[in-house]
Amino acid sequence: MNALLSLVAVIVLILIAFIGIKVASLHFLFGVVIPYAAIATFLIGVIYRVVKWGRTPVPFRIPTTCGQQKSLPWIKQSKLDNPSSTSGVIGRMLLEVFLFRSLFSNTKFELKEGPKIAYGSTKWLWLGGLAFHWSFFVVLVRHVRLFTEPVPSFLHSIEVLDGFLQVGALGVLISGVVLLLAVTYLFLRRVFIPEVRYISLAADYFPLFLIMSVALSGILMRYFLRVDLVSIKELTMGLASFSVAVSLEKISVIFYIHLFLVSALFAYIPFSKIMHMGGVFLSPTRNLANNSRMERHINPWNYPVKVHTYEEYEDDFREIMKDAGIPVEKE
Amino acid sequence: MxxxxxxxxxxxxxxxxxxxxxxxxxxxxxAMPELKLNTPEIQQLQEKHCVESKEYMRANHMQLLNDWRDWAVRDGKRVYVNSEGKHFTISLQDTCMHCHSNKKEFCDRCHTYANVKPYCWSCHLAPKEKET
Structure with a gap:
């Protein structure tokens, strides 16, 4: 049901773009206004969310750890899993961001005949996630060629590597294919594993379908339907320099569908789980050193407590105490 | 914060x-690069028309070239019949580059703009041009 709802939502998005261009001829709206609005929503939304997270106090060190914490000198510390210094935290964060280390330790629980419990390591989510994120990143970086003139030379090197299979005159780019396969795997995983299906919400399926449709429309545009790339670059360059001067009617509808889906994706990011791209850096369980035994961390919302010590009390009443024969500490 | x-x-x-x-x-x-279509060969043509329409060529020339390569090299088919029924010899050097003899001002302009470097010229001889 959740999956179906998300699929319908994405199909509606595609139809909006299709009808908007084919029937209503709203080229300027879909080619200029919506992309700008989407990027503005994306930027402001992400900053708002991150600042809001930043204002939330983190009372104590709450790192989730998988290894031995720093202890006595003869006990070996697991420095990356349970860091006690900033450099250790940076190492853990880098490995998390670039290699998804915490997914690598994913285990699968099985109840076997007997009854016996078995835990096995499963690397499929890690592998699928890695393939998905990295190919998406390469695809994103490749698109920078549409927004720069002259195009930085490293972009061409990426494209050569990406297309080194040299299939066809145009050259099939591996990243696009891997992206589509990986996002399909991540979707099928949610459908076919009962435990994962049980916890999957519409907010999990929708981004998957959205990214799937973005990848599909891009692949269709590049290999099958063909678009006038030079006109598109003139539009994207115009967008990047705030001076759109291209005749938008020249560009075919598949481009507008792709652009609208991408706009929808960008605008959706601040409101969705995709915020994990900022959130990973702000996860208290990942970005805090486990040094609770070395440093005193004071709860930030502790208000100052007014105290009146015995010394002050004695200062106030020393003479009276002496007169009454009560022993005092300071004469 | x-x-x-x-x-x-x-x-x-x-x-x-x-x-x-x-x-x-x-x-x-x-802005979009300007293409030079005024080579001597094109100026001599009575009907200035490519093998297919301008719009089709702009979006699909890479597919057409890919098909031409397969037909000529793999199938030995050397004649292309376009959408208007006209016949052309399938050859990059003798048909395409015969008219578009200005690779630098024709092919390269858009390819540089779009950051595309097709590998046509790793097999074919690029036409000799005067330095401009």
Whole structure:
């Protein structure tokens, strides 16, 4: 049901773009206004969310750890899993961001005949996630060629590597294919594993379908339907320099569908789980050193407590105490 | 804000990356490159028309070239019949480059603009041109 709802939502998005261009001829709206609005929503939304997270106090060190914490000198510390210094935290964060280390330790629980419990390591989510994120990143970086003139030379090197299979005159780019396969795997995983299906919400399926449709429309545009790339670059360059001067009617509808889906994706990011791209850096369980035994961390919302010590009390009443024969500490 | 310094630095990097195209192109909108179609060979033509329509060629020339390669090299088919029923010899050097003898001002302009480097010329001989 959740999956179906998300699929319908994405199909509606595609139809909006299709009808908007084919029937209503709203080229300027879909080619200029919506992309700008989407990027503005994306930027402001992400900053708002991150600042809001930043204002939330983190009372104590709450790192989730998988290894031995720093202890006595003869006990070996697991420095990356349970860091006690900033450099250790940076190492853990880098490995998390670039290699998804915490997914690598994913285990699968099985109840076997007997009854016996078995835990096995499963690397499929890690592998699928890695393939998905990295190919998406390469695809994103490749698109920078549409927004720069002259195009930085490293972009061409990426494209050569990406297309080194040299299939066809145009050259099939591996990243696009891997992206589509990986996002399909991540979707099928949610459908076919009962435990994962049980916890999957519409907010999990929708981004998957959205990214799937973005990848599909891009692949269709590049290999099958063909678009006038030079006109598109003139539009994207115009967008990047705030001076759109291209005749938008020249560009075919598949481009507008792709652009609208991408706009929808960008605008959706601040409101969705995709915020994990900022959130990973702000996860208290990942970005805090486990040094609770070395440093005193004071709860930030502790208000100052007014105290009146015995010394002050004695200062106030020393003479009276002496007169009454009560022993005092300071004469 | 807690750890405000680090978070703000992170946000500045984020905004810098997202707005990279705007910063990179500051105030210089790059217009579509102009193609030169006035080679001597084209000027001699009575009907100035490519093998297919201009719009079709703009979007699909790479597919057409790919098909031509397969037909000529793999199937030995050397005649192309276009959508209007006209016949052309399938040859990059003798048909395409015969008219478009100005690779630098025709092929390369858009390819550079779109950051495309087709590998046509790793097998074919690029036409000799005067340095411009």
């Amino acid at each position: 807690y750890d405000g310094g680090k978070i703000i630095v992170g946000l500045i990097i984020f905004v810098g990356l997202v707005t990279f195209p705007i910063l990179y192109n500051m105030g210089k909108p790059a």
